[in-house]
Amino acid sequence: MDTDSTAVADSADENTPAGAAPVAARSTATGSDVVIETRNLSKIYKDFWGRKKVHALKSLDIEVRKGEIFGLLGPNGSGKSTTIKLILGLLFPTSGRVLVFDKDATETKKNEQIGYLPEESYLYQFLNAEETLDFYGRLFDMSGRQRKQRVEELLTLVGLQGARHRQLREYSKGMRRRVGLAQALINDPDLILLDEPTTGLDPIGIREMKDLILALRDQGKTILLCSHQLGDVQDVCDRVAILHQGELKELGRVTDLLKVQDVTEVHASGLSEEAKNEIREVIARHGADLKSMDNPTATMEDLFLNIVRESEARPGARRVSATASDEPAADEPAADEPAADEPAADEPAADASAADGSQAGSDKS
């Protein structure tokens, strides 16, 4: 964490994220840039007797452009899976159209250019990763040589080379998610649909999955991502659409939608106290309101990943940081008066290092 960095934020009035108005941004993309286009797309699920049951999607107009990561967000039941099924041609629209690569979504041939990671991958539990990928390669009519090369590339990409010969029933949730992704990429698709790709992954797996998604975009792939993990969406998506009860409520670039208006943020390192005081004076002189001027905090994800990497680099080393709030308050028992849940003086201390306020990196093994 860069503790020598200072963030300044001032504000003249109440701060709300920009873009509260519905559907802030409309497409300006040219036809050839558009990979998915929905036009006035509606889907009504009907019951056995043909009576209307659920209006799952209402006049949806979105465009997903070549080479972008597009997030499709919304609460449970808002129509995300219905949209994906319509894009794949697994459902017919009630009205409107979906075009994928300029072809009607019901033309299943276009699916050869699409990779799909469903929310739950149903893979054969008694095959290992290599056999699984080889099987899906055969479905795409890949030759033996092509399959061998592609399986090798994908196992490396998703970090499963070491587990390639283990049956999938022995895999952890995170490993299953990775083999699911590898399976979705077997045909080297141009468009990748990812439904909750980070489900079941630990923070390291989540970071790797996000890096992988960004790397795929850098290779020129187009990615449509559905996720309830809004932090992950914010980290990787270029644009998002937010659905609610089948209706499009917001559409735009993530950076534009999240920008807080009328607030200025300045990050500087190496500022002296004198310089900070001058900044305070300047803000006051201009009649602005200083909201905060402090060291920024890192994210919990960064903290967690740093600890894990440090532990891997130095097995057995302990890292215990004492913050002011960990330290006993003046009215708490002194060190020579053990509290009820602390060991008496003649009992062995369970964790001496934790109490001594050792700083990061102290070796207590």
Ligand SMILES: Nc1ncnc2c1ncn2[C@@H]1O[C@H](COP(=O)(O)OP(=O)(O)OP(=O)(O)O)[C@@H](O)[C@H]1O
């Ligand atoms: N086969 C179906 N028959 C009837 N109604 C359905 C069917 N599939 C989905 N629905 C309904 O359509 C609406 C949209 O469902 P959908 O699965 O598209 O939402 P979602 O946004 O993907 O939800 P989640 O976040 O829970 O996956 C919901 O009210 C759902 O109950």
